[in-house]
Amino acid sequence: MKVEKYIDHTLLKADATLQAIENLCKEAAEHHFASVCINPTYVKKAKRYLQDTDVKVCTVIGFPLGANVTDVKIYEAKRALLDGAMELDYVLNVSDVKNGHFDLIEKEMSAFVALKEDNRDLIIKVILETCYLTKEEVSRVCDIARQTKVDFVKTSTGFGSAGATEEMVSLMKTTVGADVEVKASGGIRTRMDLETYINLGATRIGTSNGVAIVSANDQSNSEGY
Structure with a gap:
């Protein structure tokens, strides 16, 4: 399996x-x-380093808690776009989910999707931080993502109490279907981890261990695996 194009090579420390x-x-x-x-x-620095390559610059918005008001997140997003970002991974407000304010979640998702009007190739990923949500809450948020047409739903920031799980990735993909893609992130360190989530329907993997993962892939290929 060619895995490199699944990987968002991550450093958020x-x-x-x-x-x-x-x-x-x-x-x-x-x-x-x-x-x-x-x-x-x-x-800005990453954009300069990656000019003339096929690697996109992705940044995080409202990170890691998602607790800023939407206007602040949108300002942050617009500034990131000016600096050269091509993908935005923004954190939803978990408190809004817990308070049942799904109208605010929908409004915020729609505000991010509206950024695509002037940036046709922009990719929007919404981070759910699934470790804090019930299965019912994840399904509800994924339904909103499908309706608002964000590009991806993403499991985790990597800063919560837990990262991606098979149960949540499977649930997210089942809920969004073919309309929205799924990014699994948080605790994904091996080729086996990556392939597990790809087989569950994830099309992006957020990991800080990408080099080791593709190196393991190369080693397996050389052994005829």
Whole structure:
């Protein structure tokens, strides 16, 4: 299985250095990953490092709690686009889900989708942080995602109490069907992990361990596996 284009090569640690971001971009270009996923402060640098490559620049919005009001998130998103981001992974407000304010969730998703009007190739991924949600809440949010036509629903920030699980990825894909894609992230470290989530319907994998995963893939291919 060719896995590199499933991978969003990720570095979102608070202490990430410019040198670490440059290394991340070099690795992504070398292995032809789908994107690098970085904090907004590094978008301009990543855009420059990745010019003339097939790797997209992805950044996070409202990260990691999603607790900003929508207007603030949209400002952050617009600034990221100006700096060169091509994909936005934004965190929904988990409290809105818990409070049953699904109208606010729909309004926020629609505001992000509206950004695509002036950015036709923009990809919007909404991070659910499934570790804090019930199966019923995940289904409800995924229904809204399908209705508003976001591009992806994503499991996790990697900063919550747990990351992706097979149960949640399967539920998310079943709910959104063919209308929305699924990104699994959080705790995905091995080729087996990656293939498990792909087989459940995920088309993107967020991981900081992409190089090891594709290296394992190359090793398996060389052994005829």
